[in-house]
Amino acid sequence: METTNNQILEGFPPNITIKQETFSNWANAIVVPNVWTCIPANEEDVIAVSNWGATNGWTVRARGIMHNWSPLAITPNLSSYDKVLLIDTTVSLNQMEFISDFEGKGPAVKVKTGATMGNLLQYLENVSGGNGAASGYSFPHVPAPDHLTIGGVITINAHGTAVPTSPNDDFKTTYGSMSNRILSLTAVVTDPDSESPNSYQLKTFKRGDKEMNALMTQLGRSLITEVTFQVVENYNLRCLSITDIDAKTLFVPYTGTNPPLNSCGDFLNKNGRIEIIWFPFTNYPWLKVWTVEQTKPSTSRKVDQPNNYPFSDNLPDFVVKMIDMIMSVAPSLTPDFGKLMYKMTNEGLDGKILGFPIYDQSRDIWGPSKNTLFYVKDTTLRVTANGYAVLMNKNNVQQAISDFAKQFETMLEKYKQQDKFPINSPLEIRVTGLDSGDNMPSFSNNPAGRPVISSLATDGETVKNGWDVALWLDVLTIPGTNYSDEFYTELEQWFLEHFKGSNAKVVPEWSKGWAYTNSGAWANTDFMNKVKSGFTISRASDDNWDWETSVLAKYDAHNIYQSKLTEQLFNN
Numbered sequence: 173m174e175t176t177n178n179q180i181l182e183g184f185p186p187n188i189t190i191k192q193e194t195f196s197n198w199a200n201a202i203v204v205p206n207v208w209t210c211i212p213a214n215e216e217d218v219i220a221v222s223n224w225g226a227t228n229g230w231t232v233r234a235r236g237i238m239h240n241w242s243p244l245a246i247t248p249n250l251s252s253y254d255k256v257l258l259i260d261t262t263v264s265l266n267q268m269e270f271i272s273d274f275e276g277k278g279p280a281v282k283v284k285t286g287a288t289m290g291n292l293l294q295y296l297e298n299v300s301g302g303n304g305a306a307s308g309y310s311f312p313h314v315p316a317p318d319h320l321t322i323g324g325v326i327t328i329n330a331h332g333t334a335v336p337t338s339p340n341d342d343f344k345t346t347y348g349s350m351s352n353r354i355l356s357l358t359a360v361v362t363d364p365d366s367e368s369p370n371s372y373q374l375k376t377f378k379r380g381d382k383e384m385n386a387l388m389t390q391l392g393r394s395l396i397t398e399v400t401f402q403v404v405e406n407y408n409l410r411c412l413s414i415t416d417i418d419a420k421t422l423f424v425p426y427t428g429t430n431p432p433l434n435s436c437g438d439f440l441n442k443n444g445r446i447e448i449i450w451f452p453f454t455n456y457p458w459l460k461v462w463t464v465e466q467t468k469p470s471t472s473r474k475v476d477q478p479n480n481y482p483f484s485d486n487l488p489d490f491v492v493k494m495i496d497m498i499m500s501v502a503p504s505l506t507p508d509f510g511k512l513m514y515k516m517t518n519e520g521l522d523g524k525i526l527g528f529p530i531y532d533q534s535r536d537i538w539g540p541s542k543n544t545l546f547y548v549k550d551t552t553l554r555v556t557a558n559g560y561a562v563l564m565n566k567n568n569v570q571q572a573i574s575d576f577a578k579q580f581e582t583m584l585e586k587y588k589q590q591d592k593f594p595i596n597s598p599l600e601i602r603v604t605g606l607d608s609g610d611n612m613p614s615f616s617n618n619p620a621g622r623p624v625i626s627s628l629a630t631d632g633e634t635v636k637n638g639w640d641v642a643l644w645l646d647v648l649t650i651p652g653t654n655y656s657d658e659f660y661t662e663l664e665q666w667f668l669e670h671f672k673g674s675n676a677k678v679v680p681e682w683s684k685g686w687a688y689t690n691s692g693a694w695a696n697t698d699f700m701n702k703v704k705s706g707f708t709i710s711r712a713s714d715d716n717w718d719w720e721t722s723v724l725a726k727y728d729a730h731n732i733y734q735s736k737l738t739e740q741l742f743n744n
Protein backbone atom coordinates (compact mmCIF):
# COMPACT_ATOMS: atom_id res chain seq x y z
CA MET A 173 0.00 0.00 0.00
CA GLU A 174 1.42 3.38 -0.97
CA THR A 175 0.34 6.95 -0.66
CA THR A 176 1.91 10.30 -1.41
CA ASN A 177 -0.53 12.29 0.69
CA ASN A 178 -1.63 12.48 4.30
CA GLN A 179 -4.96 10.65 4.01
CA ILE A 180 -3.77 7.56 5.93
CA LEU A 181 -1.44 9.14 8.49
CA GLU A 182 -2.98 12.39 9.67
CA GLY A 183 -0.74 15.38 9.12
CA PHE A 184 2.04 13.41 7.47
CA PRO A 185 4.03 15.63 5.06
CA PRO A 186 2.03 15.37 1.81
CA ASN A 187 5.03 15.49 -0.54
CA ILE A 188 6.82 12.45 0.96
CA THR A 189 6.10 8.96 -0.36
CA ILE A 190 5.03 6.53 2.33
CA LYS A 191 4.09 2.87 2.11
CA GLN A 192 3.78 -0.25 4.20
CA GLU A 193 6.64 -2.67 3.62
CA THR A 194 8.01 -5.84 5.17
CA PHE A 195 11.09 -5.42 7.30
CA SER A 196 13.36 -8.47 7.10
CA ASN A 197 16.83 -8.57 8.59
CA TRP A 198 19.81 -10.40 7.10
CA ALA A 199 19.11 -13.82 8.60
CA ASN A 200 15.33 -13.48 8.15
CA ALA A 201 15.08 -13.97 11.91
CA ILE A 202 13.27 -10.64 12.33
CA VAL A 203 10.46 -10.37 9.79
CA VAL A 204 7.74 -7.78 10.36
CA PRO A 205 5.14 -7.12 7.63
CA ASN A 206 3.41 -3.83 6.92
CA VAL A 207 5.82 -1.47 8.66
CA TRP A 208 5.24 2.14 7.70
CA THR A 209 8.21 3.19 5.57
CA CYS A 210 8.77 6.57 3.95
CA ILE A 211 11.16 7.62 1.21
CA PRO A 212 12.57 11.11 1.74
CA ALA A 213 13.88 13.00 -1.25
CA ASN A 214 16.40 14.98 0.79
CA GLU A 215 17.52 15.89 4.30
CA GLU A 216 14.73 18.45 4.64
CA ASP A 217 12.25 15.59 4.27
CA VAL A 218 14.02 13.68 7.05
CA ILE A 219 13.64 16.75 9.28
CA ALA A 220 9.94 17.03 8.42
CA VAL A 221 9.31 13.34 9.13
CA SER A 222 11.17 13.53 12.45
CA ASN A 223 9.14 16.53 13.57
CA TRP A 224 5.92 14.81 12.52
CA GLY A 225 6.96 11.73 14.50
CA ALA A 226 7.67 13.81 17.59
CA THR A 227 4.32 15.62 17.36
CA ASN A 228 2.37 12.39 16.92
CA GLY A 229 4.20 10.13 19.35
CA TRP A 230 5.91 7.85 16.80
CA THR A 231 9.38 6.33 16.92
CA VAL A 232 11.46 6.98 13.83
CA ARG A 233 14.28 4.78 12.59
CA ALA A 234 16.63 4.96 9.61
CA ARG A 235 16.47 1.90 7.35
CA GLY A 236 19.17 0.82 4.95
CA ILE A 237 19.88 -2.60 3.43
CA MET A 238 18.76 -4.41 6.64
CA HIS A 239 22.00 -6.45 6.68
CA ASN A 240 22.06 -6.76 10.46
CA TRP A 241 21.27 -9.31 13.14
CA SER A 242 20.64 -7.35 16.35
CA PRO A 243 17.22 -5.64 16.69
CA LEU A 244 18.51 -2.08 16.61
CA ALA A 245 16.01 -0.86 14.01
CA ILE A 246 12.94 -3.04 14.53
CA THR A 247 11.97 -4.89 17.69
CA PRO A 248 10.50 -8.35 17.01
CA ASN A 249 7.22 -9.59 18.47
CA LEU A 250 5.68 -6.29 19.44
CA SER A 251 1.92 -6.34 19.91
CA SER A 252 1.64 -3.43 17.47
CA TYR A 253 3.82 -1.55 15.01
CA ASP A 254 1.24 1.17 14.44
CA LYS A 255 3.56 3.94 15.63
CA VAL A 256 6.88 2.76 14.18
CA LEU A 257 8.13 4.64 11.12
CA LEU A 258 11.15 3.66 9.07
CA ILE A 259 13.00 6.08 6.80
CA ASP A 260 14.39 4.38 3.70
CA THR A 261 17.66 6.24 3.12
CA THR A 262 18.78 4.22 0.11
CA VAL A 263 16.66 5.81 -2.62
CA SER A 264 17.69 9.47 -2.47
CA LEU A 265 20.22 10.00 0.34
CA ASN A 266 23.16 8.58 -1.59
CA GLN A 267 25.19 11.47 -3.03
CA MET A 268 29.01 11.52 -2.86
CA GLU A 269 31.62 14.25 -3.23
CA PHE A 270 35.39 13.84 -3.24
CA ILE A 271 37.35 16.58 -1.47
CA SER A 272 41.03 16.71 -2.38
CA ASP A 273 41.96 18.57 0.80
CA PHE A 274 39.33 18.73 3.55
CA GLU A 275 40.04 21.93 5.49
CA GLY A 276 43.76 21.40 5.23
CA LYS A 277 43.67 17.83 6.60
CA GLY A 278 44.10 15.83 3.41
CA PRO A 279 41.84 13.93 1.00
CA ALA A 280 38.34 12.96 2.09
CA VAL A 281 34.95 11.94 0.74
CA LYS A 282 31.61 13.42 1.78
CA VAL A 283 28.78 10.90 1.43
CA LYS A 284 25.11 10.64 2.35
CA THR A 285 24.35 7.74 4.63
CA GLY A 286 22.01 5.89 2.24
CA ALA A 287 24.86 5.21 -0.19
CA THR A 288 26.34 1.72 -0.20
CA MET A 289 29.92 0.78 0.55
CA GLY A 290 30.29 -0.82 -2.87
CA ASN A 291 29.17 2.29 -4.71
CA LEU A 292 31.36 4.47 -2.51
CA LEU A 293 34.54 2.51 -3.16
CA GLN A 294 33.78 2.33 -6.88
CA TYR A 295 33.33 6.11 -6.87
CA LEU A 296 36.61 6.60 -5.01
CA GLU A 297 38.46 4.30 -7.39
CA ASN A 298 37.22 6.39 -10.32
CA VAL A 299 38.39 9.69 -8.81
CA SER A 300 41.26 11.18 -10.77
CA GLY A 301 44.42 11.97 -8.88
CA GLY A 302 46.12 10.10 -6.12
CA ASN A 303 49.59 8.62 -6.28
CA GLY A 304 48.83 5.08 -5.17
CA ALA A 305 49.60 1.94 -7.13
CA ALA A 306 45.90 1.68 -8.00
CA SER A 307 43.64 4.39 -9.33
CA GLY A 308 41.90 6.81 -7.00
CA TYR A 309 41.36 6.37 -3.27
CA SER A 310 40.20 3.78 -0.75
CA PHE A 311 40.23 2.79 2.94
CA PRO A 312 42.73 0.56 4.78
CA HIS A 313 40.03 -2.09 5.29
CA VAL A 314 36.25 -2.38 5.05
CA PRO A 315 33.48 -4.86 5.92
CA ALA A 316 33.28 -7.83 3.55
CA PRO A 317 29.76 -7.15 2.12
CA ASP A 318 29.63 -4.34 -0.43
CA HIS A 319 25.86 -3.98 -0.12
CA LEU A 320 25.79 -2.11 3.19
CA THR A 321 24.75 1.49 3.70
CA ILE A 322 27.18 4.02 5.11
CA GLY A 323 24.66 4.77 7.84
CA GLY A 324 24.48 1.14 8.89
CA VAL A 325 28.25 0.77 8.83
CA ILE A 326 28.94 3.68 11.18
CA THR A 327 26.04 2.85 13.47
CA ILE A 328 27.76 -0.33 14.67
CA ASN A 329 31.48 0.52 14.05
CA ALA A 330 31.80 -1.95 11.17
CA HIS A 331 35.24 -3.26 10.26
CA GLY A 332 37.26 -5.51 7.99
CA THR A 333 40.47 -7.27 8.92
CA ALA A 334 43.90 -5.63 9.07
CA VAL A 335 46.59 -4.40 11.43
CA PRO A 336 49.43 -2.09 10.34
CA THR A 337 52.36 -4.12 9.04
CA SER A 338 55.59 -2.64 7.69
CA PRO A 339 56.83 -1.99 5.13
CA ASN A 340 53.97 -2.10 2.59
CA ASP A 341 50.85 -2.06 4.75
CA ASP A 342 51.39 0.79 7.17
CA PHE A 343 49.09 3.67 6.23
CA LYS A 344 49.54 6.59 8.61
CA THR A 345 45.96 6.44 9.76
CA THR A 346 43.60 4.34 11.84
CA TYR A 347 43.30 0.58 11.28
CA GLY A 348 40.19 0.45 13.46
CA SER A 349 36.55 0.73 12.43
CA MET A 350 34.91 2.80 9.71
CA SER A 351 33.39 4.95 12.47
CA ASN A 352 36.84 6.10 13.47
CA ARG A 353 37.53 7.36 9.94
CA ILE A 354 34.87 10.07 10.25
CA LEU A 355 36.12 13.66 10.01
CA SER A 356 32.69 15.28 10.24
CA LEU A 357 29.05 14.24 10.36
CA THR A 358 25.62 15.82 10.06
CA ALA A 359 22.75 14.59 12.22
CA VAL A 360 19.07 15.41 12.61
CA VAL A 361 18.83 16.64 16.20
CA THR A 362 16.98 18.79 18.67
CA ASP A 363 19.52 21.38 19.71
CA PRO A 364 18.96 23.04 23.10
CA ASP A 365 21.33 25.83 22.08
CA SER A 366 19.38 26.73 18.92
CA GLU A 367 16.54 29.17 18.39
CA SER A 368 14.10 26.23 18.10
CA PRO A 369 15.31 23.84 20.80
CA ASN A 370 12.31 21.50 20.54
CA SER A 371 12.37 21.10 16.76
CA TYR A 372 14.47 18.66 14.80
CA GLN A 373 17.06 20.31 12.58
CA LEU A 374 20.43 19.60 10.99
CA LYS A 375 23.59 20.03 13.01
CA THR A 376 27.14 19.34 11.81
CA PHE A 377 29.88 18.10 14.12
CA LYS A 378 33.60 17.93 13.33
CA ARG A 379 36.41 15.84 14.69
CA GLY A 380 37.60 17.51 17.85
CA ASP A 381 34.05 18.48 18.85
CA LYS A 382 33.73 16.52 22.08
CA GLU A 383 30.13 15.52 21.49
CA MET A 384 30.92 14.07 18.08
CA ASN A 385 32.56 11.18 19.93
CA ALA A 386 29.10 10.10 21.07
CA LEU A 387 27.70 10.10 17.53
CA MET A 388 30.33 8.24 15.51
CA THR A 389 28.95 4.94 16.87
CA GLN A 390 25.48 5.24 18.36
CA LEU A 391 23.52 2.02 17.59
CA GLY A 392 20.82 3.95 15.73
CA ARG A 393 20.06 6.14 18.77
CA SER A 394 20.51 9.17 16.52
CA LEU A 395 19.89 9.77 12.82
CA ILE A 396 22.97 10.64 10.77
CA THR A 397 22.40 11.91 7.22
CA GLU A 398 25.94 12.64 6.02
CA VAL A 399 29.53 11.83 6.95
CA THR A 400 32.94 12.86 5.70
CA PHE A 401 35.52 10.08 5.77
CA GLN A 402 39.29 10.35 5.65
CA VAL A 403 40.58 8.32 2.68
CA VAL A 404 43.94 6.90 1.63
CA GLU A 405 45.48 6.60 -1.80
CA ASN A 406 44.32 3.41 -3.45
CA TYR A 407 46.50 0.32 -3.49
CA ASN A 408 46.61 -3.11 -5.05
CA LEU A 409 45.77 -6.00 -2.78
CA ARG A 410 46.44 -9.69 -3.20
CA CYS A 411 44.28 -12.30 -1.49
CA LEU A 412 45.73 -15.80 -1.22
CA SER A 413 43.45 -18.60 -0.02
CA ILE A 414 45.12 -21.48 1.78
CA THR A 415 43.22 -24.69 2.51
CA ASP A 416 45.97 -27.25 3.07
CA ILE A 417 47.24 -26.25 6.52
CA ASP A 418 45.46 -28.26 9.16
CA ALA A 419 43.74 -26.83 12.22
CA LYS A 420 46.36 -28.21 14.60
CA THR A 421 49.04 -26.19 12.84
CA LEU A 422 47.04 -22.99 12.46
CA PHE A 423 45.70 -23.10 16.01
CA VAL A 424 48.76 -24.52 17.79
CA PRO A 425 49.40 -23.09 21.29
CA TYR A 426 51.90 -20.25 21.45
CA THR A 427 55.40 -21.28 22.51
CA GLY A 428 58.69 -19.42 22.54
CA THR A 429 59.15 -15.82 21.54
CA ASN A 430 57.43 -15.96 18.13
CA PRO A 431 54.25 -17.65 16.89
CA PRO A 432 54.97 -21.12 15.46
CA LEU A 433 55.51 -21.42 11.71
CA ASN A 434 52.28 -21.45 9.66
CA SER A 435 50.15 -20.58 12.68
CA CYS A 436 47.56 -17.80 12.55
CA GLY A 437 49.89 -15.55 14.55
CA ASP A 438 52.71 -16.26 12.13
CA PHE A 439 50.63 -15.17 9.15
CA LEU A 440 49.35 -12.16 11.09
CA ASN A 441 52.86 -10.98 11.97
CA LYS A 442 54.15 -11.41 8.42
CA ASN A 443 51.17 -10.08 6.49
CA GLY A 444 48.83 -8.17 8.81
CA ARG A 445 45.60 -9.25 7.14
CA ILE A 446 44.05 -12.65 7.84
CA GLU A 447 40.67 -14.32 8.02
CA ILE A 448 39.92 -17.87 9.12
CA ILE A 449 36.74 -19.69 8.07
CA TRP A 450 36.49 -23.10 9.73
CA PHE A 451 33.59 -25.40 8.98
CA PRO A 452 32.55 -27.53 11.98
CA PHE A 453 33.83 -31.11 12.13
CA THR A 454 36.55 -30.51 9.54
CA ASN A 455 40.35 -30.58 9.81
CA TYR A 456 41.39 -27.88 7.33
CA PRO A 457 40.21 -24.27 7.73
CA TRP A 458 39.99 -21.80 4.87
CA LEU A 459 42.66 -19.19 5.57
CA LYS A 460 42.69 -15.94 3.61
CA VAL A 461 45.88 -13.88 3.64
CA TRP A 462 45.91 -10.41 2.07
CA THR A 463 49.08 -8.52 1.17
CA VAL A 464 49.58 -5.08 -0.32
CA GLU A 465 51.39 -5.73 -3.61
CA GLN A 466 52.19 -2.88 -5.98
CA THR A 467 52.49 -5.19 -8.99
CA LYS A 468 50.73 -8.46 -9.76
CA PRO A 469 52.46 -11.60 -8.45
CA SER A 470 53.11 -14.12 -11.22
CA THR A 471 50.71 -16.70 -9.76
CA SER A 472 47.85 -14.28 -9.13
CA ARG A 473 44.83 -13.65 -11.34
CA LYS A 474 43.97 -9.99 -11.85
CA VAL A 475 40.39 -9.22 -10.86
CA ASP A 476 38.53 -6.16 -12.08
CA GLN A 477 35.43 -6.51 -9.89
CA PRO A 478 34.71 -7.55 -6.29
CA ASN A 479 32.93 -10.70 -5.06
CA ASN A 480 35.16 -13.32 -6.62
CA TYR A 481 33.99 -16.48 -4.84
CA PRO A 482 30.99 -17.65 -6.92
CA PHE A 483 30.93 -21.05 -5.21
CA SER A 484 29.88 -19.38 -1.95
CA ASP A 485 27.40 -16.97 -3.54
CA ASN A 486 25.01 -19.48 -5.06
CA LEU A 487 24.59 -22.89 -3.45
CA PRO A 488 23.68 -25.88 -5.67
CA ASP A 489 20.24 -27.42 -5.20
CA PHE A 490 21.61 -30.55 -3.56
CA VAL A 491 23.24 -28.45 -0.85
CA VAL A 492 19.99 -26.58 -0.22
CA LYS A 493 18.17 -29.92 0.09
CA MET A 494 20.77 -31.15 2.55
CA ILE A 495 20.26 -28.03 4.65
CA ASP A 496 16.50 -28.68 4.65
CA MET A 497 17.11 -32.23 5.88
CA ILE A 498 19.44 -31.04 8.65
CA MET A 499 16.89 -28.51 9.83
CA SER A 500 13.89 -30.84 9.65
CA VAL A 501 14.65 -34.52 10.22
CA ALA A 502 18.39 -35.27 10.17
CA PRO A 503 20.54 -32.90 12.26
CA SER A 504 23.08 -35.73 12.57
CA LEU A 505 24.06 -34.92 8.98
CA THR A 506 25.75 -31.76 10.29
CA PRO A 507 29.30 -33.25 10.33
CA ASP A 508 28.85 -34.46 6.75
CA PHE A 509 27.55 -31.04 5.76
CA GLY A 510 30.67 -29.39 7.18
CA LYS A 511 32.89 -31.74 5.20
CA LEU A 512 30.84 -31.08 2.05
CA MET A 513 31.16 -27.31 2.47
CA TYR A 514 34.92 -27.60 2.91
CA LYS A 515 35.18 -29.77 -0.22
CA MET A 516 33.08 -27.32 -2.22
CA THR A 517 35.24 -24.44 -0.99
CA ASN A 518 38.50 -26.21 -1.76
CA GLU A 519 37.37 -27.12 -5.27
CA GLY A 520 35.60 -23.80 -5.81
CA LEU A 521 38.78 -21.85 -5.16
CA ASP A 522 40.28 -23.73 -8.10
CA GLY A 523 37.25 -22.88 -10.24
CA LYS A 524 35.67 -26.33 -10.05
CA ILE A 525 32.29 -27.79 -9.14
CA LEU A 526 32.16 -31.54 -8.55
CA GLY A 527 35.61 -31.78 -10.09
CA PHE A 528 34.69 -30.00 -13.34
CA PRO A 529 36.28 -26.65 -14.23
CA ILE A 530 33.51 -24.06 -14.39
CA TYR A 531 35.04 -20.64 -13.81
CA ASP A 532 38.32 -18.85 -13.16
CA GLN A 533 40.34 -19.75 -10.08
CA SER A 534 39.99 -17.47 -7.08
CA ARG A 535 42.61 -19.06 -4.85
CA ASP A 536 45.11 -16.34 -5.69
CA ILE A 537 43.64 -13.03 -6.82
CA TRP A 538 44.99 -9.49 -7.08
CA GLY A 539 43.69 -6.08 -8.06
CA PRO A 540 42.62 -2.65 -6.81
CA SER A 541 41.78 -2.89 -3.11
CA LYS A 542 38.01 -3.12 -3.27
CA ASN A 543 38.14 -6.15 -5.57
CA THR A 544 39.56 -8.39 -2.87
CA LEU A 545 38.14 -6.52 0.16
CA PHE A 546 34.52 -7.21 -0.86
CA TYR A 547 33.51 -10.87 -1.03
CA VAL A 548 30.06 -11.36 0.55
CA LYS A 549 27.01 -11.01 -1.71
CA ASP A 550 23.33 -10.88 -0.83
CA THR A 551 22.87 -14.31 -2.45
CA THR A 552 25.14 -16.14 -0.01
CA LEU A 553 23.64 -18.47 2.61
CA ARG A 554 21.82 -16.36 5.23
CA VAL A 555 23.03 -17.48 8.64
CA THR A 556 22.81 -16.08 12.14
CA ALA A 557 25.94 -15.24 14.12
CA ASN A 558 27.21 -14.35 17.53
CA GLY A 559 29.98 -11.77 17.56
CA TYR A 560 32.61 -10.38 19.91
CA ALA A 561 35.71 -8.23 19.81
CA VAL A 562 38.35 -9.40 22.26
CA LEU A 563 40.79 -6.57 22.99
CA MET A 564 44.34 -7.74 23.70
CA ASN A 565 48.00 -7.36 22.86
CA LYS A 566 48.91 -8.59 19.40
CA ASN A 567 51.50 -10.95 20.91
CA ASN A 568 48.68 -12.85 22.62
CA VAL A 569 46.53 -13.41 19.53
CA GLN A 570 47.90 -16.87 18.69
CA GLN A 571 47.28 -18.27 22.17
CA ALA A 572 43.81 -16.71 22.26
CA ILE A 573 42.91 -18.30 18.92
CA SER A 574 44.30 -21.62 20.12
CA ASP A 575 42.22 -21.50 23.29
CA PHE A 576 39.09 -20.51 21.38
CA ALA A 577 39.51 -23.26 18.79
CA LYS A 578 40.01 -25.86 21.51
CA GLN A 579 36.91 -24.69 23.37
CA PHE A 580 34.88 -24.69 20.15
CA GLU A 581 35.87 -28.25 19.29
CA THR A 582 35.31 -29.45 22.84
CA MET A 583 31.80 -28.00 22.88
CA LEU A 584 30.94 -29.38 19.45
CA GLU A 585 31.97 -32.85 20.57
CA LYS A 586 30.11 -32.57 23.88
CA TYR A 587 26.89 -31.60 22.14
CA LYS A 588 27.41 -34.31 19.53
CA GLN A 589 27.64 -36.94 22.26
CA GLN A 590 24.20 -35.74 23.38
CA ASP A 591 22.95 -36.08 19.78
CA LYS A 592 22.79 -32.28 19.48
CA PHE A 593 24.19 -30.34 16.52
CA PRO A 594 23.67 -26.64 17.25
CA ILE A 595 26.36 -25.28 14.90
CA ASN A 596 26.21 -26.11 11.19
CA SER A 597 28.10 -23.16 9.70
CA PRO A 598 31.65 -21.80 10.04
CA LEU A 599 33.59 -20.22 12.82
CA GLU A 600 35.14 -16.94 11.63
CA ILE A 601 38.21 -15.10 12.94
CA ARG A 602 39.56 -11.65 12.01
CA VAL A 603 41.98 -9.16 13.56
CA THR A 604 41.97 -5.35 13.42
CA GLY A 605 43.58 -2.37 15.04
CA LEU A 606 41.73 -0.30 17.65
CA ASP A 607 39.90 3.02 17.50
CA SER A 608 41.81 5.98 18.90
CA GLY A 609 42.41 9.59 17.96
CA ASP A 610 46.00 8.79 17.02
CA ASN A 611 46.79 9.63 13.39
CA MET A 612 43.40 11.34 13.04
CA PRO A 613 43.13 15.14 12.67
CA SER A 614 41.24 17.50 14.95
CA PHE A 615 39.46 20.64 13.74
CA SER A 616 39.59 22.31 17.15
CA ASN A 617 42.01 22.73 20.01
CA ASN A 618 40.73 19.48 21.51
CA PRO A 619 42.17 16.04 20.78
CA ALA A 620 40.63 14.18 17.84
CA GLY A 621 38.96 11.69 20.17
CA ARG A 622 37.31 8.46 19.06
CA PRO A 623 33.85 6.84 19.21
CA VAL A 624 32.92 6.42 22.89
CA ILE A 625 31.14 3.07 22.53
CA SER A 626 32.96 1.59 19.59
CA SER A 627 33.80 -2.05 20.24
CA LEU A 628 37.36 -1.01 19.40
CA ALA A 629 37.63 2.09 21.59
CA THR A 630 40.92 2.66 23.38
CA ASP A 631 40.94 3.99 26.93
CA GLY A 632 42.97 3.90 30.12
CA GLU A 633 42.52 0.15 30.41
CA THR A 634 43.79 -0.61 26.90
CA VAL A 635 46.80 1.66 27.41
CA LYS A 636 47.64 0.23 30.83
CA ASN A 637 47.47 -3.36 29.58
CA GLY A 638 49.19 -2.77 26.24
CA TRP A 639 46.18 -3.86 24.19
CA ASP A 640 46.64 -2.83 20.58
CA VAL A 641 44.40 -5.16 18.52
CA ALA A 642 40.94 -6.69 18.52
CA LEU A 643 40.45 -10.38 17.84
CA TRP A 644 37.01 -10.76 16.26
CA LEU A 645 35.32 -14.11 16.95
CA ASP A 646 32.05 -15.23 15.33
CA VAL A 647 30.25 -18.58 15.24
CA LEU A 648 27.60 -19.00 12.56
CA THR A 649 24.61 -21.30 12.26
CA ILE A 650 21.40 -21.52 10.27
CA PRO A 651 18.55 -19.62 12.00
CA GLY A 652 16.29 -21.89 13.99
CA THR A 653 18.86 -24.62 14.58
CA ASN A 654 17.96 -26.53 17.73
CA TYR A 655 20.13 -25.93 20.81
CA SER A 656 22.01 -23.04 19.19
CA ASP A 657 20.98 -20.55 21.89
CA GLU A 658 22.24 -22.94 24.57
CA PHE A 659 25.52 -23.29 22.71
CA TYR A 660 25.90 -19.53 22.28
CA THR A 661 25.07 -18.94 25.96
CA GLU A 662 27.69 -21.43 27.12
CA LEU A 663 30.31 -20.06 24.73
CA GLU A 664 29.64 -16.47 25.77
CA GLN A 665 30.10 -17.39 29.41
CA TRP A 666 33.40 -19.06 28.54
CA PHE A 667 34.52 -15.89 26.75
CA LEU A 668 33.80 -13.79 29.83
CA GLU A 669 35.55 -16.21 32.18
CA HIS A 670 38.56 -16.78 29.93
CA PHE A 671 39.29 -13.35 28.42
CA LYS A 672 39.47 -11.10 31.46
CA GLY A 673 41.72 -9.10 33.76
CA SER A 674 44.88 -7.60 32.32
CA ASN A 675 44.99 -10.19 29.52
CA ALA A 676 41.93 -9.26 27.49
CA LYS A 677 38.41 -7.81 27.49
CA VAL A 678 35.28 -9.03 25.68
CA VAL A 679 33.13 -6.43 23.92
CA PRO A 680 30.04 -7.19 21.79
CA GLU A 681 30.07 -6.85 18.04
CA TRP A 682 27.03 -4.61 18.02
CA SER A 683 25.53 -5.87 14.76
CA LYS A 684 25.48 -9.54 15.77
CA GLY A 685 24.33 -11.81 18.60
CA TRP A 686 25.38 -11.25 22.25
CA ALA A 687 23.88 -11.16 25.75
CA TYR A 688 22.57 -14.71 25.35
CA THR A 689 20.25 -16.75 27.48
CA ASN A 690 18.90 -20.17 26.53
CA SER A 691 15.93 -18.30 25.09
CA GLY A 692 17.94 -16.16 22.70
CA ALA A 693 20.23 -13.18 22.23
CA TRP A 694 20.04 -9.61 23.63
CA ALA A 695 18.28 -10.88 26.74
CA ASN A 696 21.02 -11.26 29.36
CA THR A 697 20.91 -8.18 31.57
CA ASP A 698 24.03 -9.25 33.48
CA PHE A 699 26.00 -9.24 30.22
CA MET A 700 24.59 -5.84 29.29
CA ASN A 701 25.57 -4.44 32.68
CA LYS A 702 29.10 -5.80 32.20
CA VAL A 703 29.24 -4.05 28.83
CA LYS A 704 28.19 -0.72 30.33
CA SER A 705 30.73 -1.15 33.09
CA GLY A 706 33.41 -1.92 30.50
CA PHE A 707 32.70 1.43 28.87
CA THR A 708 32.93 3.20 32.25
CA ILE A 709 35.94 1.80 34.10
CA SER A 710 39.14 3.74 33.36
CA ARG A 711 37.07 6.41 31.61
CA ALA A 712 36.65 10.12 32.29
CA SER A 713 33.19 11.40 33.21
CA ASP A 714 32.79 12.89 29.73
CA ASP A 715 33.85 9.66 28.00
CA ASN A 716 31.79 6.86 29.56
CA TRP A 717 28.49 5.05 29.05
CA ASP A 718 26.42 7.53 31.07
CA TRP A 719 27.89 10.46 29.18
CA GLU A 720 27.14 8.74 25.86
CA THR A 721 23.58 8.19 27.04
CA SER A 722 23.15 11.83 28.06
CA VAL A 723 24.54 13.25 24.81
CA LEU A 724 22.28 11.04 22.70
CA ALA A 725 19.29 12.07 24.82
CA LYS A 726 20.26 15.75 24.58
CA TYR A 727 20.02 15.65 20.80
CA ASP A 728 16.77 13.65 20.75
CA ALA A 729 14.55 15.56 23.17
CA HIS A 730 11.40 13.70 22.13
CA ASN A 731 13.01 10.28 22.33
CA ILE A 732 11.92 9.26 18.84
CA TYR A 733 15.11 7.51 17.69
CA GLN A 734 14.61 4.45 19.85
CA SER A 735 14.00 0.71 19.72
CA LYS A 736 13.35 -1.58 22.67
CA LEU A 737 17.00 -2.67 22.63
CA THR A 738 18.39 0.86 22.63
CA GLU A 739 15.92 1.80 25.39
CA GLN A 740 17.31 -1.07 27.45
CA LEU A 741 20.90 -0.09 26.75
CA PHE A 742 20.53 3.67 27.14
CA ASN A 743 18.24 3.81 30.15
CA ASN A 744 19.03 6.77 32.40
